[in-house]
Amino acid sequence: MISVARDVDAVLADAAARTSTPLADPTGSLSFGIDLGTATVVIVAVDSLGAPVYVNAARREVVRDGIVVDFQGAVEAVRELRGEAAAVLGVLPESAATAFPPGVSEADSRACRFVLEQAGVECRGLVDEVSAAQTLLELQDGVIADIGGGSTGVGTYVAGELVALDDLPGGGHHLNLILAGSLGVDIRTAEQLKREEGTVHLAALRPGIERVAHNIGRLIPLGADGPIHLVGGALMTPGAARIVENYLDRPVVEHPHSMLVTPLGIALSH
DSSP states (O other): OBOOOHHHHHHHHHHHHTTTSOOSSOOSOOEEEEEEOSSEEEEEEEOTTOOEEEEEEEEOOOEETTEESOHHHHHHHHHHHHHHHHHHHSOOOOEEEEEEOTTSOHHHHHHHHHHHHHTTOEEEEEEEHHHHHHHHHOOSSEEEEEEOSSEEEEEEEETTEEEEEEEEEOSHHHHHHHHHHHHTOOHHHHHHHHHHHTTTTHHHHHHHHHHHHHHHHHTSOTTOOSOEEEESSTTOSTTHHHHHHHHHTSOEEEOTTGGGHHHHHHHHOO
């Protein structure tokens, strides 16, 4: 496996620490990002130097396959997170950026903007999730695979420029379905087992992980160089990245706290 750049590792570790302890002395004004995920809505604040200041999340199933399916539930989650951020930081988030999966239509992507606006937050920017991750990773040559709950978005970069971007169905929810069927448990239990005991169930999850790997490979242009950077929370199970690497016969970068790459990138966007 390829090791990730130290500065990205440090920023992600710092962001993870902000889930329990906000940065005491942020520099300058704060910029907020809100990630409307399949199973979790995340808010991140960074200061004017780009340092993570605050991270919080609400477990909500308001998005499916990148599309907002519970608009009011999404609005309520953003309002809740906005209020909690104000209570901790002493600053009410007035504006924030947000993101959408690459394959979502323009009309569906605008729903993300409308969620923020309905919750009282001005949407200062709307970006696809892969481009948001690139804001943090700053790849020159390589691939970003953002594996969410319902889909896998893949962006390929050459000399720092995005040359291909698309997504395909398949992600964390599909892995949960496989594990639930294998163990005879409900989806919520399967999700918990995947998070807490994923290594134990890696053999059962392998077909689903290889399906995700297959989709990643389909979306990478022929001849593109550089490693695949896995982001998102779906493949955080130890050993999953190795399965992807072996299936595609291509180097894979496994980021610590990979579920925070895209939310942090959203906050750094615009």
